[in-house]
Amino acid sequence: MADSTTLARPLALHWQQPGPRLFAAIKGSLFLVCLLPLAQLAWHILSGAAVNPIEDLTHGSGTWTLRFLLITLCVSPLRALGAPGWLLRLRRMLGLYAFFYACLHLLTYLWLDQFFDWAAIVRDIVKRPFITVGMLAFVLLLPLAITSTDGWIRRLKRNWGKLHRLVYVIAPLGVLHYLWLVKRDLQSPLIYAAILAALLLWRVWRYLRPTLAARVK
Amino acid sequence: MFPCEITTMLIKTLTDRLSAADITPQEVYLNRRQFMAGSAGLLLPVSAIAALPAAKSPLSTSEKPNSRDDITSYNNYYEFGTGKDEPALYAQRLKTRPWTVTVDGEVAHARTFDIDSLLKMKLQERIYRLRCVEGWSMVIPWIGFPLADLLKQVQPTSRAKYVAFETALRPGEMPGVARRVLDWPYREGLRIDEAMHPLTILAVGLYGEVLPKQNGAPVRLVVPWKYGFKSIKSISRIHLLEKQPPTSWNMAAPNEYGFYSNVNPAVDHPRWSQATERRIGEFFKRKTLPFNGYGDQVAGLYRGMDLRRNF
Ligand code: HEM
Numbered sequence: 145m146a147d148s149t150t151l152a153r154p155l156a157l158h159w160q161q162p163g164p165r166l167f168a169a170i171k172g173s174l175f176l177v178c179l180l181p182l183a184q185l186a187w188h189i190l191s192g193a194a195v196n197p198i199e200d201l202t203h204g205s206g207t208w209t210l211r212f213l214l215i216t217l218c219v220s221p222l223r224a225l226g227a228p229g230w231l232l233r234l235r236r237m238l239g240l241y242a243f244f245y246a247c248l249h250l251l252t253y254l255w256l257d258q259f260f261d262w263a264a265i266v267r268d269i270v271k272r273p274f275i276t277v278g279m280l281a282f283v284l285l286l287p288l289a290i291t292s293t294d295g296w297i298r299r300l301k302r303n304w305g306k307l308h309r310l311v312y313v314i315a316p317l318g319v320l321h322y323l324w325l326v327k328r329d330l331q332s333p334l335i336y337a338a339i340l341a342a343l344l345l346w347r348v349w350r351y352l353r354p355t356l357a358a359r360v361k
Numbered sequence: 362m363f364p365c366e367i368t369t370m371l372i373k374t375l376t377d378r379l380s381a382a383d384i385t386p387q388e389v390y391l392n393r394r395q396f397m398a399g400s401a402g403l404l405l406p407v408s409a410i411a412a413l414p415a416a417k418s419p420l421s422t423s424e425k426p427n428s429r430d431d432i433t434s435y436n437n438y439y440e441f442g443t444g445k446d447e448p449a450l451y452a453q454r455l456k457t458r459p460w461t462v463t464v465d466g467e468v469a470h471a472r473t474f475d476i477d478s479l480l481k482m483k484l485q486e487r488i489y490r491l492r493c494v495e496g497w498s499m500v501i502p503w504i505g506f507p508l509a510d511l512l513k514q515v516q517p518t519s520r521a522k523y524v525a526f527e528t529a530l531r532p533g534e535m536p537g538v539a540r541r542v543l544d545w546p547y548r549e550g551l552r553i554d555e556a557m558h559p560l561t562i563l564a565v566g567l568y569g570e571v572l573p574k575q576n577g578a579p580v581r582l583v584v585p586w587k588y589g590f591k592s593i594k595s596i597s598r599i600h601l602l603e604k605q606p607p608t609s610w611n612m613a614a615p616n617e618y619g620f621y622s623n624v625n626p627a628v629d630h631p632r633w634s635q636a637t638e639r640r641i642g643e644f645f646k647r648k649t650l651p652f653n654g655y656g657d658q659v660a661g662l663y664r665g666m667d668l669r670r671n672f
Pocket residue numbers: 202203204205206207208209210246249250253257275278279280281282285314318319321322325633
């Protein structure tokens with residue numbers, strides 16, 4: 145009994161404040177875990193199991209772009225719920241993975257769907273609201289990806305945080321893109337919409353809480 | 362979703378191996394069927410598998426048909442779920458025997474046909490292109506008979522201007538109908554001249570055997586010059602009438618799916634282009650042909666009609 149408490153304390157400490165080597169191991173593992181969707185997609189396609197591989201690539205990469213956006217948005221609420229502080233230091237990687245899958249998604253569209261027929265692509269962007277909105281989300285992701293380096297964080301100082309609030313626009317655009325493209329069954333996009341709404345409402349609540357508390361007094 | 366994808370993937374890789382082996386095809390199908398049934402958690406009677414002798418037809422295309430695997434594992438059949446892989450997994454629950462098709466309305470002799478009598482019609486193989494409204498296509502070796510052969514037996518009256526079709530509605534066997542993705546039962550319709558056209562068939566088989574359940578067993582419509590959703594599956598009723606009948610996708614989104622829904626590269630779906638298509642199994646896209654390449658035979662049905670308005 146006594147043993148278990150003496151054992152548990154250092155474990156809990158490691159969890160709260162991992163040393164540099166443990167943190168590097170956590171970060172490295174997360175890096176690999178985030179590649180699993182890509183590995184699964186690649187295996188699915190290369191094994192010949194896919195009947196319509198290009199559709200699966202478009203859908204898989206799009207779905208994972210959206211999922212990584214939402215996972216990135218989960219970091220702050222998890223932190224507030226008592227998750228250890230180092231989680232914040234992993235957020236950048238999660239955001240960059242959203243960008244990575246977005247690039248894959250866009251490239252699939254540009255290459256395997258349109259075969260770089262730029263006239264048709266421009267027509268598509270102008271004419272089809274779901275493509276317009278998806279493209280807008282991607283363009284807005286660009287400055288976030290570019291300014292994700294340490295150098296840019298230093299240079300932009302407080303403005304960096306402000307700039308990166310663009311994700312509050314990008315994620316809803318991603319959900320809207322999904323809602324507008326489904327043929328009939330709205331179930332999955334609505335599930336993503338509900339999760340996003342919860343994540344954003346939590347932020348509104350956190351922002352308004354001091355004002356509300358003051359008013360009650 | 363993830364584990365489910367992986368399971369179907371495994372099943373597919375394994376069954377690909379099976380069909381790759383050079384043993385008699387019938388045995389392969391049997392094995393595969395038993396394997397799939399077992400892995401889906403239900404054992405179906407193997408008696409459902411029967412070879413269907415059918416005559417060749419000059420109306421068949423000479424293009425290479427897609428593999429049986431492609432045709433039976435990538436389906437739109439919302440009664441069994443909206444995922445392309447769901448019909449293959451869940452349609453096995455559908456009881457396709459006993460089965461009857463009632464043909465009534467504006468006819469001299471309304472009749473209810475038993476599926477066995479439909480299987481005894483003069484069957485032909487019809488290898489047709491199928492173009493889905495979603496932008497993909499396949500080549501499918503159906504077995505069936507002209508719808509006209511059936512309609513002639515009930516003698517449509519002079520007031521029979523349209524033909525309405527209905528899919529069976531079996532909430533206990535169709536997990537997808539628990540959600541109102543569409544207004545069940547699934548309904549489709551044709552103008553009488555479209556219905557009587559020699560290209561229009563009722564299919565009861567595929568690749569030399571009775572129709573697999575995910576493809577619309579025991580009897581489905583095939584209208585090769587229209588988008589795939591017009592070719593209604595698992596038909597339980599055919600009703601002839603004077604007025605244009607309501608149809609499922611048109612009711613769901615009238616601005617996106619018209620009553621005619623002829624394949625037309627010049628009229629885009631409001632949300633995506635219809636100019637090109639991806640033939641399943643091919644890397645590059647093909648240009649979509651007017652009336653899915655059947656214009657020579659069917660364009661005359663629409664002479665004088667504005668096909669942009671009647672899309
Ligand atoms: C941050 C940006 C984006 C996100 C989050 C996103 C997300 C998604 C999602 C979730 C899907 C549906 C997957 C499924 O049905 O399982 C999808 C499909 C699709 N997306 Fe995106 N997307 C983005 C940007 C883009 C861009 C820039 C383009 C092209 C210019 C694009 C083109 C498409 C296409 C063509 C489809 C398939 C539509 C269909 O099946 O009819 N997306 N995307």
